[in-house]
Amino acid sequence: MSSHPMAGSIERLTGRYLILLGSDEANAAQSHLNDMAGLKLQSIGGSEALQIDEISIAEGEGIVFHELGVAVVNSPPDQIAAVNSAVAQSSALHLMEPERYVHTYGTVDLDYLRGYRDAVNHLYDTMTGAEPGGGGLGTRMQDIAYDESQLSWGLQATRVPDSRFTGRGIKIAVLDTGLDLTHPDFTGRTIVSQSFIAGQGVQDGNGHGTHCCGLAVGARRPQHLPRYGIAYDADLYVGKVLDNSGRGTDAGIIAGLQWALSHDCEVISLSLGSAVERGQAYSAVFQQIAARALAKGSLIVAAAGNDSDRARGKINPVSHPANCPDIFSVAAVDRSLKIAWFSNAGLNPGGGKIDLAAPGMDVMSSWPSPDFYKALDGTSMAAPHAAGIAALFSESAPSARGRSLWAYLMQRAKPLSADSKDVGAGLIQAPLA
Incomplete structure (x- = not known):
């Protein structure tokens, strides 16, 4: 896992392709790809596990x-033309797009963050003639004070402790690098797990997945305070779709999504993705998956991405797959409820908006042994906050599923002063009654 998510050397395309099939025409599509393009296809359905x-x-x-x-x-290069021809000629095949590599969105450089704060304060002092370090914006840039002896600042900011709901009866899937199954805070929990990474089990050799699982469903009474988890009574479904380096592919994510949907998970959390450019369209394949998930009563919650560098004036669009219109996109805010310097923005028309913001800086959660706990920064931390709170809403109202769950989350948000392209409707809030 990179210590800085904005590294420019990340390879983005795998060389494989995703093909969107017509509704209820998978058998016909498979025949066309076999007959016209010579592809040998394996069919995977339901909860069948496929390691990719x-x-x-x-x-x-x-x-x-x-x-x-x-x-x-x-498809090898000499077969691509035949595949394109099959897609063009068959009504059962809609389009083809390149498969992407995806990676975790977490662990931002804290030294850089301090530099960002100092740069903004210096700019303010220069423009206003204020004494260096003498207040003004520099004062406003300081964090809101939270007493974290019992509860993390993220839980306090989102009013989780005030909610009477616990996620009981709700299934949350976290698709990431897995989970430290030996972590004491998950002892006795209902956990269903599956690895989709060939040669690696669910046991988390990275840490990112354990951190995300902890935020969404961590224990009410952890071994060490503060409490950091939200839906502590929810059933946890752990899908390892990223390897122990924090890297994976679209195919692995798709396999994990089908598995989670086959288990009727009401909420699916994705703290992963890949960068997109301004003007770049969202994935039609992931959009179809998200639309089918909503129709089935499942909400996919995804991190907006950490590709921005706001201190230097660089703001990037919401990343893939969070940029799909039917995926709930979550930005990150700091303790002052200001947009995090790395958090992406809703810049691309027709897709890629921010829906809500959630805590995403200096966020404490579970971590594999021997550390057990660690504070991280990233939109990766914001997404499971939103996923856990979505589970609370799902418990609060039997009708809060899919699109109606989405509406509940948006309607109860706390407005923020930032632009909606950065924070959407505002800060996510837990249901109180």
Whole structure:
């Protein structure tokens, strides 16, 4: 896992392709790809587990996810034209797009953050003639004071301790690097787990997944205070879709999504993705998956991405797959409820807006042994805050599923002073009654 998420050397495309299939036409699509393009396809349905890495789909082969209407194919260069032709000629095949690598969104450089604060304060002093360090914006840039002896600042800011709901009866899927299954704060919990990474089990060899699981569903009474988890009575579904380096592919995410949907998870949390450029369209494949999830009563919550560098005037669009219109996109704010310097913004028309913001800086949660706890920064931390609170809303109202759950979250948000392109409708808030 990179210590700085804005590294420019990340390879973005795997060389494989995603194909969007027509509604309820997976069998016909599979036949066309076999007959016209010579692809050998494996069909995966329901809760079937499929481990996928960079080499597990051989050349000339592919996988069809029937419930999602998606195929992933590995076509050698001399076969691409035939695949394109098959897509163009068959009504059962809608479009083809390149598969992306995806990675975690967390662990931002705190030294850089301090430099950002100092740069903004210096700019204010220069423009206003204020004495250096003498107040003004520098004072406003200081954090709101929270007493974290019992409760994390993120739980306090989102009013989780005031809620009477616990997530009981709700299933939350966290698709990430897995979970430290030996962590004392998860002892006795209902946990269903599955690895989608070839050669690696669910046990978290990275830490990012354990951190995200802790925020969404961590214990009410952890081994060490403060409490950091939200929906502590929810059933946790852990899908390892990123390897122990924090890297994965679209195919692995799709496999994890189909698995979570087959288990009727009301909330699915994604703290992962890949950067997009200004003007770049969202993935039609992931948009179809998200729309089917909403229709099924499941809400996909995703991190907006850490690709921005606001201290230097660089603000990037919401990343993939959070930029899909039917995926709930979450930005990160700091303790002062200001937009985090790395958090992406809703810049691309037709997709990629921010829906809500959540705590995403200096966020304490669970971590694999021997550390057990760690504070991280990133939109990766904001997304599971939102996912846990979504579970509370799901418990609070039997009708709060899919699109109606989305509406509940938006209606109860706390307005913030920042632009909606940065924080959407505001700061997510837990249901009180």
